[in-house]
Amino acid sequence: MFTGVSLASNIVAVAASECHGDYYTGRDPSVVGVGGVPCASDARTIQSSDIFENGGSLSIGGVSIDLGGQRIGAIELRWSARCGTNWARLNLAQGGNIRQLTVQQDTGFSQATTLLDPLHYWLSPGVYFTNMIYSPVHYCRAYLYKPIFWVSTLWD
Numbered sequence: 001m002f003t004g005v006s007l008a009s010n011i012v013a014v015a016a017s018e019c020h021g022d023y024y025t026g027r028d029p030s031v032v033g034v035g036g037v038p039c040a041s042d043a044r045t046i047q048s049s050d051i052f053e054n055g056g057s058l059s060i061g062g063v064s065i066d067l068g069g070q071r072i073g074a075i076e077l078r079w080s081a082r083c084g085t086n087w088a089r090l091n092l093a094q095g096g097n098i099r100q101l102t103v104q105q106d107t108g109f110s111q112a113t114t115l116l117d118p119l120h121y122w123l124s125p126g127v128y129f130t131n132m133i134y135s136p137v138h139y140c141r142a143y144l145y146k147p148i149f150w151v152s153t154l155w156d
Contacts, residue, residue, distance in 0.1 A: 022134045023134075024039065024083050024084070024085045024132045024134045025085075025111070025131075025132060025133055025134045026111060026131045026132070027131055027132055028131060028132075029043065029078070029080065029083075029085065029087050029129065029131070029132050030129075032083075032132070033080075033082070033083060034082050034083060037082070039080040039082065039083035039085050039132060040078075040080065041082075042080055042081060042082045043078045043079060043080045044078070044079060045076040045077065045078055045079075045089075046077050046078070046079045046156045047076070047077040047141070047142065047153035047154050047155075047156045048074050048075065048076045048077070048153060049074065049075050049151055049152060049153050050071050050073075050074050051071070051072050051073045051074060051075060051090075051092075051096065051098075051144070051146075051151050052069035052070060052071055052072065053069055053070050053072045053094070053096055053097075070094070071093075072092060072093060072094040072095075072096045073090060073091050073092040073093045073094070073096065073125075074090075074091050075088065075089070075090050075101070075142050075143065075144050075151055075152075075153060076088070076089045076090075076091065076142060076153070077103070077140060077141060077142040077153045077156055078129070078142075079156075080132075083132070083134075084134055084135065084136035085132040085133060085134050085135065086103055086105075086132065086133050086135045086140040087103050087111070087129055087130045087131065087132045087133065087142075088101050088102060088103040088111075088113075088129060088130045088142030088143070088144075089127065089128070089129040089130075089142070090115075090127065090128040090129070090144060091127055092123060092124075092125050092126055092127070092128065093125055094125055095122050095123060095124055095125055096122070096123055096146070097116075097122060097123070097146055098115055098116065098123045098144055098145070098146050099114065099115060099116050099144075099145045099146065100112055100113065100114050100115060100144060100145040101113045101115060101128055101129070101130055101142070101143075101144045102130060102142070102143050102144070102145075103130045103132075103133055103140055103141070103142050104140060104141055104142075104143065105133055105135050105138045105139070105140050106138050106139040106140070106155065107138055109133065110133070111130045111131045111132065111133050112130060113128065113129070113130045113131070115128060130142075139155040139156060140155065140156065141153050141154065141155045141156070
């Protein structure tokens, strides 16, 4: 009788120690996860927006207006169902003047990564991401700051 109770409490304790909810907030999705498997391993992109240098496109009421410019990459809102977390990821195909990458929850809470300090003006091509926000029930969005304007995904 007592062995069954002890076994059941051990199972609950192991599951609780591997998945802490807010424990994931502020942590690296490529390192932290459940059972030693990083949250990034099951992640998928749920929203994305292209990034343009010297122009871009604008969508108003479903009508897309081409403003010219060259596509230099994309910003993505990532979601891990296993961890219940969101984060922002930037895929930069060409260098660009991008200062900050942020994931923001509809509560106003956010995690930001400063990509350039005021003394440096150019970010090399590559993949950049923020730390995670535990957000299984709140909407989130990813956005980045370029001098003069912001680029954002939709809330999801």
